[in-house]
Amino acid sequence: MAPEIVVQLAILTLALAMFIAIQKLPREALTKLRTKHRATLQTNRHFVHGSHLLARARSTNHRTQSQAHAKSALIEAEKALSLSPKDPAPQLLKALALDLMGHKVSALKSLDLALSPPRVRSLSESERGDALVKRAELKLAMNRRRRVDSAVDDLVEAVKLSGMNDKATAFCLLGECYEWKGMRQEAREAFQEALRVEPGSVAARQGFDRSGP
Template structure:
């Protein structure tokens, strides 16, 4: 076979291979994207259902509350299995465990949610709310030993803001009060009242501290 013909055949073969590769790559990439998207959608469904169950648990009588909390935990685990890097299901899991009375396990779940790189997926306000909850759990499981650790979370939570900012200020005030830091405690309780003027906990804190 003449060298020119061999060269032409080689070029034709290479061109055909490149054409197939170019056509195939987008389909493979799209297939992977669709798989990831389906997993994300399914994870979000479990998360949304779990959040609804958690809200129902908070307003139900004890027996039904426990049943709803267990179901919320199941949905959180399902969502986590589909999106293991998503901190949302870990926060949901922590809240469900807390309602079930498993405070140490709930705190560990929040530790994971707030660890790198997961924490980068949380908005500042979401991170603030998660820090407040973790501080609550730290104080509930071992108040005396964990005051300083809870303080760190609460100072950061106040800086970040969130729907529980008033609670963060109140807990901060209680921590300062326990450490004998009277003026700092008063400032924290006053901060809570600026955020939520009707805060009973803040008023009680200021009453305890006196003028």
């Protein structure tokens, strides 16, 4: 075969390969986008359904029903996580459901995952603040003596967030932590901040009165 023909065939083969690649890449990218979008929609459906179930679990006084709803909420959270394992929102839902079911160690692990990088960057300030306060509550409930310093760190970070929802609760918990540590002045200031945010808070008023003049 003449060298000129070999060169022409090589050029033709390369051009054909480039054409196929150019035609194939957009379809692959579109397929990937569609798959991701579908997964996101399914994740959101499971998360919303789970959130409704958790709300029902919290609103009923019947323990058996509450536990059943919490378990169903946990299942929805797990389904959402199977589709979007890096999404922190289902981890938060899972933590709250586990806590309601009495599984505090597992709930704390889920909160740690939700608040770990890079997941935490996907949370709004209010979501992050709520998660930090909940984690502090769990730490104090599980082992106050060993975890009080870590709980203080979470609470101090939470109250600094401008989008924090329930700062009164955060400041009250912080005041209790300072009381436990024997830091009377710091406790009084924390309870005072809680009263400033929510003047009608009974817990903040009682804490402030305990801290003395």
